[in-house]
Amino acid sequence: MFKTILFDVDGTIIDTQYVMTRSLQKTLLEEKQLEVPLEDLHFILGIPGREAIKKFSENDTELETLLTKWNNNILLFSEYATLFPGIEKVIKDLHAQSIELGVVTSKTQEEMKNEFDSFGLTQYFKVQVTASDTDLHKPNPDPIQKALEELGVDKKETVYVGDSLYDMKSAKSCGVSFAVAQWGAVESSAFTDIDFSLATPKDVLTLANIKTDMI
Template sequence: MIKNILFDIDGTITDTEYTIIKSLQTLLLREKGISVKDEDLYYILGIPGEDGVRQFSNDQDDLNNLLEKWRIIIADYANYSTVFDGMEKLFFNLNNADLNLGIITSKTHQELKNDFDRFNLNKYFDIFVTASDTKKHKPNPDPIYKALDLLHATPGNSIYIGDSIYDMKCAHNADVPFALATWGAKDNPEFKNAEYKLSTPDSLMKIIL
């Protein structure tokens, strides 16, 4: 029986695609003088920002400078980010069912505070695992291992909900079943390997209860 429900954030709980892509495009145009199409930046959805920006940097100092300026620019686009319809109702119902809820995100601790706290959803979750908590990140299984350890859980009584290939590979590498949040996912033939495909947030309840 599933007792531990683990969630990604971007593209799963919150619709942040516009904020992430447009702010990065603005950064690259201002700092590097290059214009990058939306679809050429989709790869960054689901991995730590540092990993995504690295290919545009010359060295570590340049990378640090880009990341700092990106954080400022993201704040200008923050109001475009919203919580997907039905998510808070789902969290409320999961809490009432006495299930453990956790966050596994590629955001750092500071990015979580800057980007997620304002939605007032933290109260529904028992644990948070960010990119600051593990040396290896998705698709490596370490973030899920960390979450399972914090919850005293096992792969067999847990599930991970996400929207990206990185999320699915992270789950499978940890032997945890994966549920695809189709409302935030891009089409990818690899998603045929997802154990579940959720059409709406509340469809998760049919899987776990």
């Protein structure tokens, strides 16, 4: 069905919900003496860190300090980040079937190096578009559009797999199909413009018309 599959990272390939929310909670307590429940930080999932921090500071200098401290705290919790069960095999199977694969993420290049590369999946993705690569980020179409241009593929033959509303809006504004990764989605009831709902990572194979009993 689709010849190109683009993936979000957090909440789609790797489970970083605890890492991201707990590290920000720690940062806000240490730097601003704010006690914020973890559930009140779920909004940060799927958006650039700078945008998340803006809710807690309008001062540019303080914002930079908070970002630096947050990134340091993320490293303290990085051991809790894990691949979603089954996603590694799915990515390898898609690659083996010559499906063009790419990553479009709100992480920066540095964050990808620190938080993603250790999982050993980088080699399977022909392109990685990070928050460092475009001026505008999700929910704008720019990151996905950049991936399409770098791959030289047809958007009609491309689907974006993600877990957040920002992922959905970015895909739809770019004109590509969107598949929600229900295994990582927090706001599943809020998705209103999806093309496919995937219950498990294995379901991604169906997007490429690969029978799961063949792999």
